[in-house]
Structures are given as C-alpha cells and as structure tokens.
Amino acid sequence: IALYNVDRWGGGYFTVNKRGNVTVMPNGSSDQKIDLTEIIREAKSRNLSFPLTVRFHDLLRDRVETINRAFADAIAESGYQNVYRGVFPIKVNQLREVVEEILDAGKPWHFGIEAGSKPELIAAMALHSDPESLIICNGYKDTSFIRNALVARKLGKIVILVVEKLEELKHILKVAADMNVEPMIGLRVRLLSKGAGKWATSGGENAKFGLSTADLVRASDMLAENGLSQALKLVHFHVGSQVPDIGTIKRAVKEASRFYAKLSKMGHQIEYLDVGGGLGVDYDGSRTTFDSSTNYSLNEYARDIVYSVMEVCNAEHVAHPTIVSESGRAIVAHHSVLIVETFGSIEKNSISTDTVTAEPGDPPLVQDIIELSENIGKKNRLESLHDAQEIRERAQSMFDLGMLDLRAKARIETVYWQIAEEVVAMFRGMRYIPEEVKEMEVALGDQFLCNFSVFQSLLDHWALGQLFPVMPISRLNELPDRNATMVDITCDSDGKVSKFVDLQDVKETLPVHRWVPGEPYYMGFFLVGAYQDIMGDMHNLFGRVNEMHIYLDEDEDAGYYVEEVLPGSTIGQVLTLTQWDTNELARRIKAQVDAAIKGDRLKPNEAMKLLDDYEKSLNTYTYLNFDDQNTK
Numbered sequence: 001i002a003l004y005n006v007d008r009w010g011g012g013y014f015t016v017n018k019r020g021n022v023t024v025m026p027n028g029s030s031d032q033k034i035d036l037t038e039i040i041r042e043a044k045s046r047n048l049s050f051p052l053t054v055r056f057h058d059l060l061r062d063r064v065e066t067i068n069r070a071f072a073d074a075i076a077e078s079g080y081q082n083v084y085r086g087v088f089p090i091k092v093n094q095l096r097e098v099v100e101e102i103l104d105a106g107k108p109w110h111f112g113i114e115a116g117s118k119p120e121l122i123a124a125m126a127l128h129s130d131p132e133s134l135i136i137c138n139g140y141k142d143t144s145f146i147r148n149a150l151v152a153r154k155l156g157k158i159v160i161l162v163v164e165k166l167e168e169l170k171h172i173l174k175v176a177a178d179m180n181v182e183p184m185i186g187l188r189v190r191l192l193s194k195g196a197g198k199w200a201t202s203g204g205e206n207a208k209f210g211l212s213t214a215d216l217v218r219a220s221d222m223l224a225e226n227g228l229s230q231a232l233k234l235v236h237f238h239v240g241s242q243v244p245d246i247g248t249i250k251r252a253v254k255e256a257s258r259f260y261a262k263l264s265k266m267g268h269q270i271e272y273l274d275v276g277g278g279l280g281v282d283y284d285g286s287r288t289t290f291d292s293s294t295n296y297s298l299n300e301y302a303r304d305i306v307y308s309v310m311e312v313c314n315a316e317h318v319a320h321p322t323i324v325s326e327s328g329r330a331i332v333a334h335h336s337v338l339i340v341e342t343f344g345s346i347e348k349n350s351i352s353t354d355t356v357t358a359e360p361g362d363p364p365l366v367q368d369i370i371e372l373s374e375n376i377g378k379k380n381r382l383e384s385l386h387d388a389q390e391i392r393e394r395a396q397s398m399f400d401l402g403m404l405d406l407r408a409k410a411r412i413e414t415v416y417w418q419i420a421e422e423v424v425a426m427f428r429g430m431r432y433i434p435e436e437v438k439e440m441e442v443a444l445g446d447q448f449l450c451n452f453s454v455f456q457s458l459l460d461h462w463a464l465g466q467l468f469p470v471m472p473i474s475r476l477n478e479l480p481d482r483n484a485t486m487v488d489i490t491c492d493s494d495g496k497v498s499k500f501v502d503l504q505d506v507k508e509t510l511p512v513h514r515w516v517p518g519e520p521y522y523m524g525f526f527l528v529g530a531y532q533d534i535m536g537d538m539h540n541l542f543g544r545v546n547e548m549h550i551y552l553d554e555d556e557d558a559g560y561y562v563e564e565v566l567p568g569s570t571i572g573q574v575l576t577l578t579q580w581d582t583n584e585l586a587r588r589i590k591a592q593v594d595a596a597i598k599g600d601r602l603k604p605n606e607a608m609k610l611l612d613d614y615e616k617s618l619n620t621y622t623y624l625n626f627d628d629q630n631t632k
C-alpha cells in the first residue's frame, strides 16, 4: 500500500485488503467493500473482455452528498443568510446513467445541471424535473441555443443564460423579445485573479470568456435601457479546473463577490453568485500545490467560499446571494476505474545473471569491463557507472567499424547492464540520487504491454501530462520486483504512461511484479471518471471500452450487483463511423474468396470458413483478446 500511496489519493474509497487486492468502498465506509478481483471474475463470467471501465454508482452518490453537505455545514456554521445550489457541468461526464445518478442523489439539495453546448442543453432540459434546481447555460450561444433555453423558461425551469461576451446579451434580449419571455441573465466576469496549474488559462485577463469591467457596466446599462434590470440574476466566474492552491479560490471569490455587490447596488436583483468549477482532486495524495494535487480539503473549500462571500457582502451591506458552484471533476473523478490487462513485458535489457568470465583471446574491452565489474564498491559506484558507459560506447564504435564480433559485443553489454543494475541498487533508498543513476533506473525499467489506448482512455495524460494513480490490482502482498512503464496498443510511440504520481516527485517508472507469460496481470487506472471518458479519440480505431455499472447490495452474496453492461465499440461500428460500409467490405472479400476458389488457391469449404471469420470479426471488440493465451 505504501508503495502506491493508495490510502492518500484514494479519498477513503480505495484500499488494499489482506489478500493483497485493491478494494473499493463505494460509499466511503469500510463496512461495504468490493474486491476488484471479484469484479474481474464477474466480467470474465459475462465474457466481457478488457479494457473495462467499472463505474461505482454509490460512489458517485456519495460524492454528490459529500459536496452538498460540506456547503450546508459551512453555511450553518457561519450563519450565512442564504443557501447553496450546486449544478453538475455535464461536459465533465455526459453519460446518461452518470448524469441521472447525480441528479437523483442531489434531489434533497435541489442539485441542478450546467450545460455548455446545444446538445448538452437539449439533454439537460429533458432530464431536469425539479423546479427549484438550476440549469446554467455557459459557453457561446447562437439563436437556437438561446431559443431552447427560453423554451425551458416557458416550461417553468430556472434557466440562466450566462453572457460570455457583450454582443451575446444583445442577441439574448432580441430572441427573448421575439419569444415574449423574460430571460434570466447571468454575467461571466473576467477576474484579474488567476490560478496556477494546467487549466489556469480559464481565468485572468486573457481568458477566452468573460466580460471586462467596462463591458459589465455596458451590460447593466443595456438591461436598464430595455427595462430588464431585474433580469440579471447571476454573477459567474470560473478560474480553471483543478485549482491546486486554495489561495487562488479565496482571491477569486472575493473579487467576484465585489462585482456581485457593486452590480446589486446598480439596481439589479441578483440572486446567485456562481463560483464555477475548479475544486481539485488530490490525484497524487500529496496535499500540496503540485498540479496533480490540492493543498485544501473539500470542507476547507466550502468554508472559504462561504466566509469570503459573506465578508464582502457584509462590508458592502448587500444581501447574501445563493451560492452556486459547478464542480465536475470533484464529483465524478473517483467513481470509475479502468482495468487493463498486461499481455507482455519488454525487459529491454534482459539481464543475464550468469557471471561473465574472461576467456583467452577476449578483446581488451571485454577484459576491461569484467575487471570493472569485479571492483565496484560504495566509494567508486558512480565512477564505475561512468567507466562502464565509456566502455560500452567504445565497444559500439569498434562494432560500427567491423572490429568487434557479435559474441564480444554481447558479453560487453551483458556486463554493462549488470553493472548498471548493481549501481542503481546501491543508490536505492538514498536521499540524493544523481541524475545519471535516475536515468539508468528508467532505462532498466520494463515496458508493460497493456491492452488499451491512451488516446481513448487517458487523453489528458497524453495531451497535458495529467497524472492518474496507477497500480496493479492484485499481488499487493508481494513486494514488486520490477519497475515498468505502461505502453498501449496504438501504433504510436506517444501511446504510453511513463509518468506516475508520487508524494514528493513525479516517478518515471512504476513498481510492478514480473510479468509471467500465461498469467493475467491487471493494472488499474484510477480517478479517471472526469473528462477522460468523453474526450478520448479513435486513434487506430480503438473505440469505446466495455463498461460495467456496479451498485452495492447487502442482500447479494457478493455485496454488489451489476446493474448494467455497456458493450464497447465493435470493429464494424468504428469502421462505420469512418464511412466504411461493412456490407460492402464483406462483399469485396467474398469476391476475392470466389476468385481464390476459381484459381484453385482455396478449397470451397476453407474459403467459406474464412469468409465467415471475416464477417464475424466485424461484430467483435476492437481491442486485443488474449483469452486463448491465458492459462490461469
């Protein structure tokens, strides 16, 4: 457990049991645990192959409840004179089952939805049924977007159109007048407060969205000129996702509260202050301001928002607004786990443990490196590594000139890697590790071949270097004996995971157990429920992965039940998406098979079997299948 820090990043939802298997506690309590190896067994019994996304719906509900409670507690404790009404930004995970679960769990708190595009609004309108919960519309809007939002107003919903740029307000007012509906308007303010981290560009003066102070004044005037001052209902800001430092949140909330107060005093009856998203997830468990972490807890976040708004409003003598937040990542990140099968390992420098001894007639370089290996000690370990590197380079030059035979080269390289391994081992656990030794540790690492696509399932890792916790699902009561990076099955050298979370630093390899042919070894990619599902692309035509939705159930022997299985993409489906007609493909193969029969290259029986196999492939999963190769 300590090696992977699961108790730090697991947020109380993941741990390791006595049998050495990763265990999930979907409702955040150790009373109800699910062993992930049981889930793997269940998936296999249903012929569901890997990669497999497992969604824990109780976990999703627990996140919604925890966030709502944190705000309710902060409000009760501070004496804040209004309530919290959160919304879920659908863009963070649009899967219907996920959105439905979140809204259902959020019912007691009138939890609503945020939509940032027309398709998201169309879905939100239909799903939304609680007249007290909000629909917030962010993002740039055209006439049809605005019309749909106003139709929802006519249906009695609280739909707030957040203005991202001044011209949009003019447009909204015109469409609303045409439809004879009074709109509910929000203004996104462009704050000077800017955060740090990978998503910091959403805030600050150069942000893509938001109104400057001058624009806010023009917007206020425009509303007054149209007799619609009362239609301004909400002030909104968003400083970016995954804000690592609570200081950023506090500064931004205070700045936005000031805008709320001043706009209220200009004659608007603003009801809501929307603090956007940004509540971070501690992906590495370090509780620091690293990009993958947060230096604050959820309760601290809620308290700081409530107290900051209250402080400014009290000073400005304006009413406390309803506080809205649009947390997406913090609600959905934990609920899904991607389980991936390792189907091989490239031990780059497959190191022989046999001692290489000098033989008569060995070239001097062989003798030199053997001698070097016999004299490594604590004092000269780094020097020995440097000398070994030099001998290896000289051996390569001699080989290039045709002056070294293959056997001698192989013997030099074997001793070289033995020396490297010994030196790396001598530095293990030391506080200061020289750069070249760190590089050697990475070079000595294995490459685990994993049956998945980074581009489909972990896009932010590839695009932005976002880190996710990764660890083997089982054998965690055995000390790992190898270090490895994970490479995927796309034909792209970028398709790999070679940066791993750590409490102090980013690690370039992950401790793993040696891969044994025929024995399945599963890796878990955790906290992948936010953004990754939908942003994944179709590189190499690897499509969506199989999914299993799990609910806790004390009455079931296993303590859970599978509520739904969503099959991943088939070969035929991904081909159709790229304009291939599967019937036409089969027809073309049939023509080629017929020609082969005519030309006596295939017997009719054999030919029909080949055709059948081809057609069946169209209905199979796009990922690799190793069931026939696993012995256990």
Ligand code: PLP
Pocket: 089, 092, 114, 138, 202, 238, 240, 241, 242, 276, 277, 278, 279, 326, 327, 328, 329, 330, 530
């Ligand atoms: N609201 C807006 C306007 C956003 O752009 C985003 C995402 O960046 C969110 C909410 C969700 O943010 P998070 O996932 O950090 O909670």
